[in-house]
Amino acid sequence: MKKRWIYAFVTAVLSVVLLAGCGSSNVVKIGHQPTTEQTIMAQMLKQVIEGNSDIKVDLVGGLGATPVVLKAMENNDIQISAIRYVGTDLTSSLGLKEFSKDPQEAFDLVKKGVAEKFDQEWFPSYGFDNTYVFTVRKEIADKYQxxxxxxxxxxAGELHLGTDASWLERPNDGYEAFKQEYGFDFGKKTPMDIGLVYKAVANGEVDIVLAYSTDSRLKEFNLVTLEDDKHFFPPYGASAVVRNDTLKQYPQLTELINKLSNQIDTPTMTALNYQADIEKRDPEEIARTFLQEQGLLQK
Structure with missing residues (x-):
């Protein structure tokens, strides 16, 4: 009798363990870097996937530089990158020194390259670019049209430029190449930390700065961005990237992730970043509200 009870107990325990194991296999991990927009987009992916399927999502945050993300994907520590940027992957993971700056051609190139080299799927863009932009105060934009x-x-000869120091030295898309492309030089140039350029131009310490197109401080200081009409800067369209073996295991992921394709343009992403950085709203709440407003998640 005692042996029979022990056998039944062990069988029950093993059943629980096996069931738990089966449940844990239905989990995908989304990795993201410690930036505001990466955190928000990781939350959007998680909520869209969990809200429309039985797949569970774990978020793996705090991944540092791009090589860390690439290694985590390669090792299957994460199965989805919340955001990868076209220009970054072309130069880093694919190691290209020259490529087309046409957004569609660059997208096609990175999609093909990542598939062939890493067996990963580069999804259509979310709709925004986090690229370099020249930025001025509204009064300067109005004064000089x-x-x-x-x-x-x-x-340009009358203007004082503030910019990240590394951009002044970069060979392919740095200042010297910029001068050759656009044919002018700024009257004065001051290198500074990229985090300081927004307040510097807002306070009138400089007239124009090189900034990031989705940074919340553009909205905070009511700054005006100038169109890169010669397409000098590489495109930095933002997309999710997924391991192909994960897509085979969970084929519904393709449709779910594509729900976010072309849903968020650059001004919208800037506004979402502003809600987190300046208004101090929780990224999880920001993501949920946006998805509900777009009809991508039930209220």
Missing amino acids: LKKISDLAKV
Whole structure:
């Protein structure tokens, strides 16, 4: 009798363990870097997937530089990258020094390259680019009628530029290459930390800065961005990237992730970042509200 009880107990325990194991296999891990927009987009992916399927999602945050994300994907520590940027992967993971700056051609190139080299699927863009943009105060834009970078040619000699120090030295898309492409030089240049450029231009310490197109401080300080009309800067369209073996295991992921394709343009992403950075709202709440407003998640 005692042996029979022990056998039944062990069988029950093993059943629980096996069931738990089966449940844990239905989990995918989404990795993201410690930036505001990566955190928000990771939350959007998680909520869209969990809200429309029985797949469970674990978020793996705090992944540092791009090589860390790539290694985590390669090792299957994560199965989905919340955001990868076209220009970054072309130069880093694929190691290209020259490529087309046409957004569609660059997208096709990175999609093909990542599939062939890493067996990963590069999804359609979310709709926004986090690229470099020249930015001025509204009074400067109005005074000189500035809408695109080419408009600077007639006044650049009078303007004081603030920019990340590394950009002044970079060979392919740095300052020297920029001067050759656009044909003008700024009157004065001050290298500074990228995090300081927004307040510097807002306070009038400089006239124009090189910034990031989705940074919340553009909205905070009511700054005006200028169109890169000669497409000098590489495209940095943002997409999710997924291991192909994960897509085979969970084929419904393709449709679910594609729900976010072309849903978020650059001004919208900037506004979402603003809600987190400046208004101090929780990224999980920001993601949920946006998805509900777009009809991608039930209220």
